[in-house]
Amino acid sequence: xxxxxxxxxxxxxxxxxxxxxxxxxxxxxxxxxxxxxxxxxxxxxxxxxxxxxxxxxxxxxxxxxxxxxxxxxxxxxxxxxxxxxxxxxxxxxxxxxxxxxxxxxxxxxxxxxxxxxxxxxxxxxxxxxxxxxxxxxxxxxxxxxxxxxxxxxxxxxxxxxxxxxxxxxxxxxxxxxxxxxxxxxxxxxxxxxxxxxxxxxxxxxxxxxxxxxxxxxxxxxxxxxxxxxxxxxxxxxxxx
Amino acid sequence: xxxxxxxxxxxxxxxxxxxxxxxxxxxxxxxxxxxxxxxxxxxxxxxxxxxxxxxxxxxxxxxxxxxxxxxxxxxxxxxxxxxxxxxxxxxxxxxxxxxxxxxxxxxxxxxxxxxxxxxxxxxxxxxxxxxxxxxxxxxxxxxxxxxxxxxxxxxxxxxxxxxxxxxxxxxxxxxxxxxxxxxxxxxxxxxxxxxxxxxxxxxxxxxxxxxxxxxxxxxxxxxxxxxxxxxxxxxxxxxx
Numbered sequence: 001x002x003x004x005x006x007x008x009x010x011x012x013x014x015x016x017x018x019x020x021x022x023x024x025x026x027x028x029x030x031x032x033x034x035x036x037x038x039x040x041x042x043x044x045x046x047x048x049x050x051x052x053x054x055x056x057x058x059x060x061x062x063x064x065x066x067x068x069x070x071x072x073x074x075x076x077x078x079x080x081x082x083x084x085x086x087x088x089x090x091x092x093x094x095x096x097x098x099x100x101x102x103x104x105x106x107x108x109x110x111x112x113x114x115x116x117x118x119x120x121x122x123x124x125x126x127x128x129x130x131x132x133x134x135x136x137x138x139x140x141x142x143x144x145x146x147x148x149x150x151x152x153x154x155x156x157x158x159x160x161x162x163x164x165x166x167x168x169x170x171x172x173x174x175x176x177x178x179x180x181x182x183x184x185x186x187x188x189x190x191x192x193x194x195x196x197x198x199x200x201x202x203x204x205x206x207x208x209x210x211x212x213x214x215x216x217x218x219x220x221x222x223x224x225x226x227x228x229x230x231x232x233x234x235x236x237x238x239x240x
Numbered sequence: 241x242x243x244x245x246x247x248x249x250x251x252x253x254x255x256x257x258x259x260x261x262x263x264x265x266x267x268x269x270x271x272x273x274x275x276x277x278x279x280x281x282x283x284x285x286x287x288x289x290x291x292x293x294x295x296x297x298x299x300x301x302x303x304x305x306x307x308x309x310x311x312x313x314x315x316x317x318x319x320x321x322x323x324x325x326x327x328x329x330x331x332x333x334x335x336x337x338x339x340x341x342x343x344x345x346x347x348x349x350x351x352x353x354x355x356x357x358x359x360x361x362x363x364x365x366x367x368x369x370x371x372x373x374x375x376x377x378x379x380x381x382x383x384x385x386x387x388x389x390x391x392x393x394x395x396x397x398x399x400x401x402x403x404x405x406x407x408x409x410x411x412x413x414x415x416x417x418x419x420x421x422x423x424x425x426x427x428x429x430x431x432x433x434x435x436x437x438x439x440x441x442x443x444x445x446x447x448x449x450x451x452x453x454x455x456x457x458x459x460x461x462x463x464x465x466x467x468x469x470x471x472x473x474x475x476x477x478x479x480x
Contacts (some may be wrong), residue, residue, distance in 0.1 A: 025333065032336055048475055065305035066326070067335070084331020086306070090411045091324020093265065094308070097407075104407040111355045166415070167337075167344040171330045176408070 011212070016051065017058035023049050023058055025068060029169045030080060036057060039069060039077040085171065092178050101178075108174050110219065116203055117218035120163035121211040129207050130199050132159040136203040143192050153177075156199060161219075163206060249465060256291065257298035262301055263289050265308060268319060276300060279317040308386035325411065332418045341418075346466045349416050350459065352409075353397070357442055357458035361451040369447050372399040376476040383432050393417075396439060400458075403446060434464050 013022035024045065033039070039060075046053045060077060063069040068083045095101045124132070134157040154177050161170040198221035205213035248359070249433070286293045300317060303309040308323045335341045335416040349425065354434075375396040382389035394417050438461035445453035 029334060034336070055330060061301065062305045065302045068331070083334040084328060086326070086329060088324060088373060089326060089329025090408075091308070091322060094269060094323040096274070101407050104409075107406055108408045112352065116349045165438070166347055167335060167341055168330075168348045169344075172348070172412070172415075175412075 007166045016055055017062060019094055020049055020051055020055050020059035021062045023110065024063060028068070028083065033079050034082045035083070037077055037079045039079065041076065088174060092204060093165060099229075099236070102229050103226075105176055105178060106222060106229060109221050110226070112172065112176065113160075113222060114215040114219040116161050116169055118211040118215040119166075121161050121206045121209050121214035123165050123210070124163035124206055126161045128159070131164060132156070132206060133203055136199050140196050141197060149192075149195070151154070151197070159200065160206065191224065192226050195221075198224060255331065257302060258298035260291055260295050260301045261468060264303060266477055268308070269429040273319050275319055275321045275323070277319045280320065281316065281449045315448045327414070328418065330415060339469075340475070342469050343466075345416055345418060345461060346469060347464050350466070352416065353400075354459040356401050356404055356409055357446060358451040358455040359406075360400050361446045361449050361454035362444065363405050364403035364446055364449070368399070371404065372396070372446060373443055374441050379439060380436050383436060389390055389432075389435070393435070400442065400446065413462060431464065431468050435461075 025040075027033075028039075039045070040048065042053045042056050042060075043155045045056045049056070060069060064071060067080050067086045068103060069077050092101060124149075126197075135144050135152060138152045139149045141147075141157050142152055145200060154174055157177055158170050158173045161173050164170075198217065201217040202214060205217050264279075267273075267288075268279075279285070280288065282293045282296050282300075285296045289296070300309060300311075304311060306324060307320050307326045309317050310320045313318050332341060349401045375392060378392045379386075379389045379396050382392055394414055397417055398410050401413050406409075438457070441457040442454060442461060445457050
């Protein structure tokens with residue numbers, strides 16, 4: 001297929017380094033450079049794009065800041081693992097009302113994740129089920145050994161979305177689970193045993209290719225999170 | 241409420257400019273600086289954070305690249321309109337199979353947007369309905385006058401999500417409608433009249449606070465997009 005969906009805009013309003021960053025991005029897309037591929041060096045890029053090395057260096061910095069490129073000291077510049085994907089891409093950290101954000105994220109999750117679990121149960125391969133169950137066990141071990149389980153909790157939800165065979169759904173999980181860690185310090189971990197039981201019910205239903213049960217278990221799990229957040233709001237109201 | 245959900249990590253593995261960028265971000269969150277507020281100048285920041293001005297300058301560049309800050313020539317550095325929110329945050333432009341991406345986006349939209357339309361019909365205020373209807377008319381005018389209607393098409397879908405009173409849903413719309421413009425050059429605009437009729441049906445149902453009809457109209461609209469994408473895939477298969 002031809003290169004589509006990518007058009008660099010060149011006007012005098014846009015700083016030169018931005019224009020060159022867009023051209024380097026096009027180059028990555030055109031040459032189908034992917035994770036771990038090496039970018040041509042500064043000299044080559046400067047001659048390919050007909051700009052100075054200083055501009056190339058500025059453009060590379062922009063693309064590093066956007067997680068398109070990573071610099072390996074002494075080795076060169078490489079394509080990032082998931083080029084262009086950044087953490088907190090919607091700027092949730094800058095939202096003034098983090099409690100309301102938590103409620104609104106859970107409202108979206110209640111629509112999206114039970115459906116994801118349902119489709120995952122329909123489409124999951126044995127290999128994907130094995131990865132999901134491994135992630136489920138890792139979260140359990142984290143909780144039982146008193147470690148912070150939240151990074152692996154998100155990984156568990158991503159591995160469910162991976163069972164859907166949809167390119168977009170797994171990318172949405174880190175966004176909509178942003179709130180998971182927000183109130184950890186407040187809730188005194190009362191959710192931890194519910195998390196173990198809830199995750200296990202979801203994993204079992206997907207493993208058994210039972211869409212109805214997978215959807216229902218995921219809904220129950222997220223509703224427990226919602227109840228917990230309501231309790232936290234109550235605590236906050238009473239403490240002020 | 242106390243500052244939550246934001247913890248800067250300081251280790252020697254992280255470049256100094258990155259650490260300072262995180263500190264400036266914290267400052268923005270703590271001081272509740274929002275869109276259009278001015279950032280303290282380089283001297284002030286350097287003295288507040290106890291680093292050199294060169295480091296401040298590097299950190300500011302990182303935050304400009306991430307759309308947290310914007311520089312107004314001769315005026316200073318300001319907080320961006322939607323700080324931290326960048327276009328194409330999931331790096332869709334770097335996905336090798338753009339056609340599959342289009343299908344997978346539509347699968348997600350078919351789950352998410354009929355629900356958004358339903359809740360919008362339940363919660364919309366008169367003012368929000370007026371904005372949505374204005375956006376609907378703007379898209380119609382764009383189409384009838386032969387202009388590219390896609391930017392305003394996305395605005396229309398965002399204004400529906402705004403009727404939900406959920407902080408997250410409107411932010412997801414630009415992500416999941418990424419594909420809208422991808423195949424515009426291929427489909428010869430056969431969808432344009434369906435777009436006018438489809439949008440109008442959705443806007444009318446939300447204006448009438450009819451959740452069932454709003455959900456149904458949105459589903460029909462996205463299914464038409466899906467049919468169109470299937471026709472495009474067929475064309476591409478036949479042309480190769």
